[in-house]
Amino acid sequence: MKIWIQKQQALIDFTLASLARRKLKNAGLLLVYTLIVFLLASVMLYTSALRHDAAAVLKNSPEVIVQRMVAGRHDLIPPGYLEKLGRIRGVQKKEGRLWGYYYDPVVKANYTLMVPMAEAPGAEKVADANIVVGAAVARERGLVPGNLISFRSYSGKLFSFTVADVLPHAAELVSADLILLSEADYRAFFEIPAGHYTDIALSVANPQEVRKIASKLSEALPDSRPILREEVLRTYESIFNWREGIVLVLLSGSILAFAIFAWEKASGLSAEEKREIGILKAIGWETGDVLKMKFWEGVLVSLTAFLLGYIAAYLHVFSFSAALFEPVLKGWAVLYPRFELTPVVDGFQIATLFFFTVFPYTVATIVPIWRAAITDPDAVMRG
Amino acid sequence: MAFLLTFVDAARQNNDRTEMLAANTGLVEKLGLTDLCLFTEARYTRHPSQADLHSAFQDHPMGLEHFPSGSLMPPPRGLAATYENLDTKTASTD
Numbered sequence: 001m002k003i004w005i006q007k008q009q010a011l012i013d014f015t016l017a018s019l020a021r022r023k024l025k026n027a028g029l030l031l032v033y034t035l036i037v038f039l040l041a042s043v044m045l046y047t048s049a050l051r052h053d054a055a056a057v058l059k060n061s062p063e064v065i066v067q068r069m070v071a072g073r074h075d076l077i078p079p080g081y082l083e084k085l086g087r088i089r090g091v092q093k094k095e096g097r098l099w100g101y102y103y104d105p106v107v108k109a110n111y112t113l114m115v116p117m118a119e120a121p122g123a124e125k126v127a128d129a130n131i132v133v134g135a136a137v138a139r140e141r142g143l144v145p146g147n148l149i150s151f152r153s154y155s156g157k158l159f160s161f162t163v164a165d166v167l168p169h170a171a172e173l174v175s176a177d178l179i180l181l182s183e184a185d186y187r188a189f190f191e192i193p194a195g196h197y198t199d200i201a202l203s204v205a206n207p208q209e210v211r212k213i214a215s216k217l218s219e220a221l222p223d224s225r226p227i228l229r230e231e232v233l234r235t236y237e238s239i240f241n242w243r244e245g246i247v248l249v250l251l252s253g254s255i256l257a258f259a260i261f262a263w264e265k266a267s268g269l270s271a272e273e274k275r276e277i278g279i280l281k282a283i284g285w286e287t288g289d290v291l292k293m294k295f296w297e298g299v300l301v302s303l304t305a306f307l308l309g310y311i312a313a314y315l316h317v318f319s320f321s322a323a324l325f326e327p328v329l330k331g332w333a334v335l336y337p338r339f340e341l342t343p344v345v346d347g348f349q350i351a352t353l354f355f356f357t358v359f360p361y362t363v364a365t366i367v368p369i370w371r372a373a374i375t376d377p378d379a380v381m382r383g
Numbered sequence: 384m385a386f387l388l389t390f391v392d393a394a395r396q397n398n399d400r401t402e403m404l405a406a407n408t409g410l411v412e413k414l415g416l417t418d419l420c421l422f423t424e425a426r427y428t429r430h431p432s433q434a435d436l437h438s439a440f441q442d443h444p445m446g447l448e449h450f451p452s453g454s455l456m457p458p459p460r461g462l463a464a465t466y467e468n469l470d471t472k473t474a475s476t477d
Contacts, residue, residue, distance in 0.1 A: 054419055056404055060412035065433065074435050097415055101426055110423050112430075117415045124413075134420070170406035176420040177429070199433075201415045225435075232417055232432040239431060307386050314389045318396065333423040342400040343393035 008296070011289070015296045018276070029262070030305055036258045037309025037357050038316070039251055044349055045317045046325060047244040049341035054236040056342075057174060058229075062201035063210055065097075065227040066217060079195030084221060085202070090213050092205040095119050096197030098186050102151060102179070107140050109334035113190075115183045117201065128182045130164040136176035136335045138166045153189045161185070169338070176337035247325075262361055269368050277372050290373040291366060298365035302358040309357075310350070318343045 019026050066085065068075045077096060085094050098115040116123055126132055133143055143149060147163045167175045187194065204210050214226040269277075277290055316322060321340060410416065418430045427434035 053404070053407075057407040057411055057419065058417070060408055061417045062415045065417060067433070067435075069435065072435060074433070095415075101429070110425075110429065112420075112423075114414060116413065136420075167410070168406050170403040171410045172420070174407050174416050174418075174420055175410055175414075177423045178414075178420070180414070227417075227432060235432040236419070311385050311389060314392075318392075333428075335420075335423045337420050340400065340403070342404060343396045345390055345393045 008292075011293050012296050012300070015293055015300060018293075019297060019300070022272075026301065030301060030308075032258060032261065033302065033305035033357075033361075034309040034312070036255060037306050037353070038312045039254070040248075040357070041310045041313030041353055042316050042322065042324070043244055043247045043251070044353060045313055045343075045345075046322050046341070047240045047247075048346055048349060049317065049344045051237060051240040052344040053173065053342055054240070055233055058232055058236065061229055061232055063204050063207070063229050064202040064214060064217075066200040066202060066221075067225045067227065068199075068221075068223055069225050070223070074199075076192065077197040077200055081221070082197070082200060085200065085217070088213060088216050088220060090204055090206065090209045090216075091202050093119060093203040095201050097199050097201050098183060098192070099198050100186075100190055104141075104151070107334055109137075109140060110177065111137060111179050111335075112177050113179045113181060113186065115186045116180050126164065126180050126182045128184055129161060130182070131161040131185075132165045132167060132178075132180040133163055134167050134175040134178040135169045135172045136337055137179060138163075140335060151189070153191070155191055159185070159189055172337040173339040177335045259360075263364055269372055274372055277369070278378070281373065282378075287370070287373045291370055294365050294369040295362065298362035299358070302361040306354060306358050310353070314343075314345075317341065 066077075068077050068081070082094060082096055085091060095117055097117065100113055102111045102113050103109075104111060116126060118125070131149070133141075137143065141149065143163050143166065145163050145165055148160055149163060150158050150160045152158050161181065167178060167180075181189070186192070202213070204213055210228055210230075214228055217224055217226045280290055280293075281287075316324065318341060321338075417432050420429070422428035
């Protein structure tokens, strides 16, 4: 065993010296290889962290949201709807939600205006003529608690509010564009009469019954559209899967270009390499030794590229907030949450990335070497 | 070595971020929020889980998607599969 290890060490030393002889060529290959791994690993780490955060954060969202649809569009819940829901067995709590959008022409941003739910755990009311703003709104409009801000409502009236508080920066992932206000202010601002709601949040006593209750809802109120929490979570799961897929499709061009480059580099032997193999065989190396030496060459190049690329991707996503992806993710939005992702390192994903980056290159190096190594040294040297 | 350090760092940062995660989770529960605030440019990108099935054609029947985030978001689930066909699945008399 000890002899075997010593032999491998000697082979690795020899391979490193051989790689160092073609410094520029190998450094170029390593750089491109590392860049590809970096891009793939960045996408992988970013989407898996977002997916993980979405699932963790939204696990306490309302169990069922009931919307009312009119001509294929989301409409207000009319008075009497809540009472109808109360007759469905298994519904523990029901509360009308009031929320809507407001476009602020000053900063060209969309805000989500919302009335805090009164019956939710830890609920706090916002006093009339006061608002609580999300951290991104405060940043964009330069607001601090105590400031006055005016919004022109859709009816043309001007409403002034005092900023009572700013939501914590830590919660920006869900609240960057939020403006919380009192029910009376909300109804006056959007001119929504009493008894009407945007939608209804239901909580169900037995989680096993959620689907059953949603079925009953659809029967009792055919114009309603129940949205289950599991659907919300699934939506986010599919969004991030989709986004990962889109980025990978965009990257596929460069990945293919690299694959051709690596295949060419790994499978086509240069005259110099052929000469080297010929000399090694002439001085007594066995075919197996030559193969092992080239195997180590493939492993060293691809493993170094994998490790460097992965570490760079980790730093990019978790230390520099995925700065390279930011312009793509921001879209046209003016308000963008500043958040740090919780690092999620999934062993299976790393293993997949490792398999698809290290393994093909290593195999691609072996085949042509084997072909060259089994031919007569004299013929190989003469080319 | 640095590769292994990423695992150590992930565990360390996970501990640090529990407070941030708790703040987000708490706010979701307190306000009854349903979506992450990632794209604020259109209502169906701000609240993808609440968007109706016709969002893609919201402006007019032949209207093309014009927000960049739209290309990063999947098509409404209803286009690819039946939504939740709950009304035909039961014959509850309750």
